[in-house]
Amino acid sequence: MNVGIIGSGTMGSGIAQVAATAGCAVKLYDTNNEALEKAKNSLEKILSRLIEKGRIDDTEKTRIQANIDYTNNLGDLADSDLTIEAIVENLEIKRTVFEHLETYVSEDCIIASNTSSLSIASIASALDKPERCIGIHFFNPAPLMKLVEVIPAVQTSNEILTKTTDIITNWGKTIAVAKDTPGFIVNRVARPFYGEALRIYEEGIADFITIDYSLKSVGGFRMGPFELMDFIGNDINYTVTESVFEAFYYDPRYKPSFTQKRFSEAGYLGRKSGKGYFDYSDGASKPEP
Numbered sequence: 001m002n003v004g005i006i007g008s009g010t011m012g013s014g015i016a017q018v019a020a021t022a023g024c025a026v027k028l029y030d031t032n033n034e035a036l037e038k039a040k041n042s043l044e045k046i047l048s049r050l051i052e053k054g055r056i057d058d059t060e061k062t063r064i065q066a067n068i069d070y071t072n073n074l075g076d077l078a079d080s081d082l083t084i085e086a087i088v089e090n091l092e093i094k095r096t097v098f099e100h101l102e103t104y105v106s107e108d109c110i111i112a113s114n115t116s117s118l119s120i121a122s123i124a125s126a127l128d129k130p131e132r133c134i135g136i137h138f139f140n141p142a143p144l145m146k147l148v149e150v151i152p153a154v155q156t157s158n159e160i161l162t163k164t165t166d167i168i169t170n171w172g173k174t175i176a177v178a179k180d181t182p183g184f185i186v187n188r189v190a191r192p193f194y195g196e197a198l199r200i201y202e203e204g205i206a207d208f209i210t211i212d213y214s215l216k217s218v219g220g221f222r223m224g225p226f227e228l229m230d231f232i233g234n235d236i237n238y239t240v241t242e243s244v245f246e247a248f249y250y251d252p253r254y255k256p257s258f259t260q261k262r263f264s265e266a267g268y269l270g271r272k273s274g275k276g277y278f279d280y281s282d283g284a285s286k287p288e289p
């Protein structure tokens with residue numbers, strides 16, 4: 001099966017790895033050559049680490065790598081059976097890319113978005129054949145996270161929904177089908193989790209490390225909210241909150257935080273920029289109290 005991935009950042013590169021591991025021929029497309037190079041190098045490191053841990057061997061590494069072609073030409077995705085878009089969380093940019101994509105791919109190609117918060121119906125409406133559009137929402141890191149939310153838009157045909165769930169199940173994932181509503185399931189529940197943690201900090205009740213420590217050591221969470229926001233990327237996380245807030249008609253339950261906005265504006269994006277709520281400049285990956 002031929003799979004086209006649009007956007008080779010955090011999510012696109014992870015989804016490409018999942019599809020390539022499942023035996024698909026993957027074309028990973030990005031407009032930014034540096035992002036493509038980074039995705040290639042990061043896959044090399046991830047697979048080498050898996051070899052060190054004894055999880056795969058050299059043959060498997062070579063097989064997975066050979067299944068991925070990197071390209072900065074959208075037309076190279078023309079023979080795709082399924083495309084998954086994972087570019088910036090911006091409706092207009094996504095709609096423009098979908099319009100272009102549809103001019104290249106066949107009538108039967110499933111066109112999916114990995115959006116965290118945008119309406120699949122409004123993305124789908126950019127297409128001449130919106131019934132082939134669907135949300136396929138992987139979690140970060142895509143190769144490790146078992147859950148994938150599948151979101152049919154009001155336009156999506158039942159046939160496309162069934163085909164999509166079959167494909168993603170064959171990739172070893174567990175599916176939750178959710179209605180096309182802001183944040184779907186997990187991101188909707190997660191908004192107040194981050195938001196309340198930021199408000200606790202803003203009200204001077206506790207600092208980042210204490211809030212994280214409490215939730216991890218007592219609450220049983222694998223990561224505290226601040227460590228998790230740093231992991232996801234403060235910019236992406238803020239944009240998703242803003243979009244869910246607007247989409248729920250400014251319901252205060254989802255109100256974004258100025259602290260997070262300022263951190264994003266300052267470039268304190270988290271692990272990817274070396275600094276977020278915690279400092280990662282020395283290569284540290286896990287802040288501890």
Ligand code: NAI
Nearest residue numbers: 007008009010011030031032035086087089115116140232
């Ligand atoms: P990212 O910033 O790591 O990567 C985005 C990539 O898209 C970049 O490499 C950029 O060069 C490329 N790009 C931007 N505009 C493009 C265009 N017009 N054509 C082709 N490539 C373009 O972003 P990330 O984190 O991978 O997020 C991508 C999508 O996945 C967003 O919609 C986000 O909401 C969603 N998502 C993100 C998660 C996360 O934890 N980061 C989790 C689940 C979904």
